[in-house]
Amino acid sequence: MATQVNPPRGMRDFLPAEKRVRERVLRVIRQAYEHHGFEEIETPVVEDAARLHAGLGGDNEKLAFAVMRRGLTTDDLRAAEAPLDLADLGLRFDLTVPLARFIASHRASLPPVFRAIQIAPVWRAERPQRGRFRQFMQCDIDIAGEPGIAAELEVLAATGDALTRLGIPDAFIRINDRRILLAALEHAGVPADQHDGALITVDKLDKLGREGVSDELGTRGLDGGRLLETLDAISDLVADRPEVADAAAPEPGATPLEGFDVALLEPVRELLAANVGIRLEFDATLVRGMGYYTGPIFEIAHPELPFSIGGGGRYDGMVGRFLGQELPAVGISLGFERLVDLVSLPEEQGGETVALLLDKSVEPSEALAIKRELVAAGQTVRMQRRTKNVTGLLEQLAASGATHFAFVRPGDTAAALEIKPIA
Known part of the structure; x- marks a missing residue:
């Protein structure tokens, strides 16, 4: 299964x-x-259960996710008359109750x-x-x-x-x-x-x-x-x-x-x-x-x-x-x-995102040195091992937001890279 x-x-x-x-x-x-x-x-994602169930949230209180107290024993489970008796916290069901608590605090x-x-x-x-x-x-x-x-x-x-x-x-x-x-x-x-x-x-x-x-x-x-x-x-x-x-x-x-x-x-x-x-x-x-x-x-x-x-x-x-x-x-x-x-907003015009396509023999430390130099110059950089189907790889990278690419071979430096736009 x-x-x-x-x-x-x-x-x-x-x-x-x-x-x-x-x-x-x-x-x-x-x-x-x-x-x-x-x-x-x-504000925190959780609030005290008593606060979330104080009659301030209307019907949404019935939809609150409760967080069970730590260290509950079998006796606690038997003694509980309602599920909320076992909870001391709960996930917030809106932002208004937390805001009211925040302002009071x-x-x-x-x-x-x-x-x-x-x-x-x-x-x-x-x-x-x-x-x-x-x-x-x-x-x-x-x-x-x-x-x-x-x-x-x-x-x-x-x-x-x-x-x-x-x-x-x-x-x-x-x-x-x-x-x-x-x-x-x-x-x-x-x-x-x-x-x-x-x-x-x-x-x-x-x-x-x-x-x-x-x-x-x-x-x-x-x-x-x-x-x-x-x-x-x-x-x-x-x-x-x-x-x-x-x-x-x-x-x-x-x-x-x-x-x-x-x-x-x-x-x-x-x-x-x-x-x-x-x-x-x-x-x-x-x-x-x-x-x-x-x-x-x-x-x-x-x-x-x-x-x-x-x-x-x-x-x-x-x-x-x-x-x-x-x-x-x-x-x-x-x-x-x-x-x-x-909403249909136009794409934001950001800087270049360069995909470094690494030859199989390029050492990780060597690739990282190039990446760090490009990042320090203000580029957004992703590293990707080069595959046989370069065209398909570039299409995937473009779909994920990459705008440019460069092949990286052993011994290359950031200054020597030929950075090209993804067509």
């Missing part, structure tokens, strides 16, 4: 050409973020308003499918310490700039506000203890359709039609179409938003009125699954894709859980694995 040599399910290897593309895209994203004043930090060393970049892999025990993996890269920017809408505008502008530099002009950002959603639920008569379940159902609108969402809410004893009418009327008001909202009234003389606090719509109206370099669209049904969001929420969409390519929002309460005092924060994450397939 052959040994299994594939990577674990939901995880991938990347060949050199694929890795070069990924790194090129990451460099563009980093540069855009840095130009907008964000600074990159790094280093608050005294950070500026009052801190703009952070985090670009790193995260892990979730997902069911692998198209665009969804168990290990994947996230590209986050966050602003901590700014309570006003200026923070939202900054992260949206930096995101729009990054997408423009990547050559993805059709991307747009759907926005909503958690406070609007909660007010809509209350207005539609949804009890507080059913808010989470109702939002989960509303989030299925693209899959179930309006009738399916209304029916599922009905199975919970809720008036799904009234909730959807409320959300429709909110959309019309944000779009300055109050006459449409009035026309949708369930009863003559009433409106779906009678008694609704329309002042809650001002933050999203202010966002929509700003020029952030990317198209913004209000979507009253946008939910975002994370329960830690407290204000505006975002989702990056593309017309060619059935799923989002990023998202985020304001989460004013999270850092305070670690810090012991409230600290406002807002952030957005690019879904790199979904994004990279949309």
